Each structure stands twice: as C-alpha cells, then as structure tokens.
Amino acid sequence: MVIDILTLFPEMFSPLEYSIIKRARDKDIIKINLYNIRDFTLDKHNRVDDYPYGGGSGMVMMADPIYRAMEHICRDKIKKPRTILMTPGGEKFNQGTAKELAKEEELIFICGHYEGIDERIMTLIDCQVSIGDYVITGGELAAMVVIDSVSRMVPGVLSSKESYEEESFFDGLLEYPQYTRPEIYRDMKVPEVLLSGHHENVNKWRRYQSLKKTYRLRPDLIDYGKLSDKDKKMLLD
Ligand code: 6GU
Structure with a gap:
C-alpha cells in the first residue's frame, strides 16, 4: 500500500519510523510519502494560510498549495487515489473504517490546520475522517492514528503471532487478561486455569473474562442479540 501525506509538518511523522510500521516499510509492504504543503506555494513568502473572507478569528489554509500538491502526486496516475481529509x-473513525481503507492500493491523507481549509478543496476529497469527539x-x-490502524490490517504487516484476529474488536469484545512469568509476582498469582494445560477450560475462561470486562468497561460494545443463553447467564452471575 502507498500512503501519501500532505502536511505542513512532515517532521511530525517520525512515530511511523518505529516498530511494526517500520518493519512493514522496510519490507516494502507499506510505502509512506510525505509532502510538505509549503513546498507547493508559488509566492516568495511561501504562504499557506490567509485571513477568512467574512472576517472572524484565526487563519484558513489556502486552496492553491493543496491543489498543486495533489496535482504533483497524481501527475502520472491513471486513477486518483482515495483522498481523506x-x-x-x-x-468518526473505527475498526470498520480501518478494514475498508486497508483494501485500497493507495491513500492520500490531507492534514487540516488552523481554523479550517478553504472549502474549495472539497472537490479533491473522497471522505472526511475524525478520530473522536474532541x-x-x-x-x-x-x-498517524488512522495510518497505524489501517497499516496493520494490510496483509503481511502483522505476523501470524501478532494477528489481529484474536484481539479486541475483532469479535466485538475487549481482550481477556494476559499473564507471563513469573507465576507469582508480589503475592499476585496467575489464575490456576492458565497453568492447567486444559485448552478448552482456558478458552472458556478467556471468553468469560472478555465478556465480563466488556460488560463492565464498554457495555455499548455488547450486541445482546449475539449472546448465547450461557453468555447471558455468565454476565448475571
Ligand atoms: Cl482529524 N483533527 C483535529 N484537529 N482534531 C481532531 C481530529 C482531527 N479528530 C478528532 N479531533
């Protein structure tokens, strides 16, 4: 997957140079191209923002540098990549959006700033994404949040060990508690069932823990239509 980022602050994207995303980039599964919007200005002061028509506080990002950056990125392409503002x-972004975006061969991200962007860039935009209500x-x-979450859904980015198929949100529930060595740490013991080697009991325990934790912390995630009678009984205990 190719990811093009249009930003006024390309230096901010160093978090994508570590860990799993770094490995994916090294393996050429993910290619990230950073474009500084300021490089596409034509005036000698390299202006990227200006006062809002109609007055008011704050500055507005100008349309022209963004249009020019987009023309540069798309110059030799047959099809314009899906472009996200x-x-x-x-x-609001969620795991479902991540899964959808991960199917694309190329994505362009435009990072907004100041009080907003000149509305006339909307002709370039396929979707507008927020990461939450703040x-x-x-x-x-x-x-970066969206790119990280989309990248790890791209085939080959995660090893089978890291696979997303067992984690939170995959089955709509939060993850069960995990433990590693030592067996006793500061008087806290690893639950007996995990030491038993009885895989069916381990799975039952994990499912119950997931369900309980989700019910307690994120009841909004529970789809009661999908719960078995046994599940419902567990929650009431
Ligand atoms: Cl995409 N941008 C800004 N500035 N704030 C946000 C956001 C995006 N998503 C949630 N809050």
Whole structure:
C-alpha cells in the first residue's frame, strides 16, 4: 500500500519510523510519502494560510498549495487515489473504517490546520475522517492514528503471532487478561486455569473474562442479540 501525506509538518511523522510500521516499510509492504504543503506555494513568502473572507478569528489554509500538491502526486496516475481529509468534523473513525481503507492500493491523507481549509478543496476529497469527539491542534496526530490502524490490517504487516484476529474488536469484545512469568509476582498469582494445560477450560475462561470486562468497561460494545443463553447467564452471575 502507498500512503501519501500532505502536511505542513512532515517532521511530525517520525512515530511511523518505529516498530511494526517500520518493519512493514522496510519490507516494502507499506510505502509512506510525505509532502510538505509549503513546498507547493508559488509566492516568495511561501504562504499557506490567509485571513477568512467574512472576517472572524484565526487563519484558513489556502486552496492553491493543496491543489498543486495533489496535482504533483497524481501527475502520472491513471486513477486518483482515495483522498481523506483529517478534520474534527469528519466521520468518526473505527475498526470498520480501518478494514475498508486497508483494501485500497493507495491513500492520500490531507492534514487540516488552523481554523479550517478553504472549502474549495472539497472537490479533491473522497471522505472526511475524525478520530473522536474532541479537538486536537492539527490533523497530523489523527492521520498517524488512522495510518497505524489501517497499516496493520494490510496483509503481511502483522505476523501470524501478532494477528489481529484474536484481539479486541475483532469479535466485538475487549481482550481477556494476559499473564507471563513469573507465576507469582508480589503475592499476585496467575489464575490456576492458565497453568492447567486444559485448552478448552482456558478458552472458556478467556471468553468469560472478555465478556465480563466488556460488560463492565464498554457495555455499548455488547450486541445482546449475539449472546448465547450461557453468555447471558455468565454476565448475571
Ligand atoms: Cl482529524 N483533527 C483535529 N484537529 N482534531 C481532531 C481530529 C482531527 N479528530 C478528532 N479531533
């Protein structure tokens, strides 16, 4: 997958140089291209923002540098890649969105800043994405969250060990508690069932723990239609 990022702060994207995303980039499964919007200005002061028409506080990102950056990225392409504007007013991102975006061969992310972007860039945009109901200072951190979460769904990025098929949200429940050595740490013991070697009991225990934890911390995630009578009974205990 190719990921193009249009931003005023390309240096902010160093978190994508570590860990699993680094490995995916080294293996050429993910290619990330950073474009500084300022490099696509034509005036000698390299202006990227200006005062809003109609007045009001704050500055607005100008349309032209973004259009020029997009023309540069798309110059030799047959099909324009799916283009996402990162903005607090966008659709709220979730695991389902990540799965959808992971199917694309190439994605372009535009990181919003200041009070907003000249509305005339909307002709370039396929979808607007927010990472939650709060405001952060710019689209960069949000884009990194989305890029990380989409990248790990791309085939080959995770090893079978790291696979996302067993984790939170895959079956709609939170993850069960995990333990590693030592067996007793500061008087806290690993639950007996995990030491038993009885795989069926281990799986039952994990499912129950997942269900209980989800019920306690994220009851909104539980689809009661999908619970068996046994599951419901477990929750009431
Ligand atoms: Cl994409 N941008 C900004 N500035 N704030 C946000 C956001 C995006 N998503 C949630 N809050």
